[in-house]
Amino acid sequence: MGKRGEPLELRDAHFPGRAQIDAYGNGGFRFADMSHRGSLMCVPSGVYGWSPTCFEEITDEALDQILQEADGIEVLLIGCGDELKPFPEARKGPFREKGIMVDSMSTGAAVRTYNVMLGEDRAVAAVFIAVDYT
Template identity: 40%
Template sequence: MDVTPLIPQGRQIIESYGGGGFTVTGEAYRGSILVLPDWTGAWPLGGIDELNLESLEPVLTAEPPVEVLLLGCGAAMAFIEPELREAARARGVALEPMDTGAACRTYNVLVAEDRRVAAALIAVD
């Protein structure tokens, strides 16, 4: 029995990470990135300590709206300030911090389920 998930047409899929970058739907990216179901772009954060509400604005204003934002914090999960979580929640987005690898895998599962998910991923070596 084939258990390969069916990916909805036109969705961004994270194929690999590491070495300071990512491959998403056949395109290579250096550094940190934002991934939404319908687009991927550079994210100018060098580390999770630079995270603030302004850095999440492309996700918070996405159309259609994102429900869950997976925060790939780098090599290990990091603490996210409660004020930042609350500010994102007030805009309808739940923040879920985890290490970058877990965020990549979780994003792919949720996008295969056609969920409105995004990933903000700090690059790892």
């Protein structure tokens, strides 16, 4: 229950802004003095909780937000989890049409690359599969 016995309102996780990822592992991420358990999507409109838990769950629907915000994105980094898994060339077409380069790598490498690109004020978006190591 929330305040004064009111039902607790659950919302989708969302941080309205761009933020570097301070830490990852143990099934989640830390950023902007907050922590989030589970996977993340970082786009120009903010940082969102993201439902995929493994590379195989990264569907076209799961990446739709990237295409909706394509005007502010030149690079999409895909953090695949514990290891690199190539994003299929056949699925890159819609991103190329919008001028977005797609690069997949392990989540750790994607976080580091995202932070560097964000620090350079580059037009970058990222999706990160949560990992259990620290």
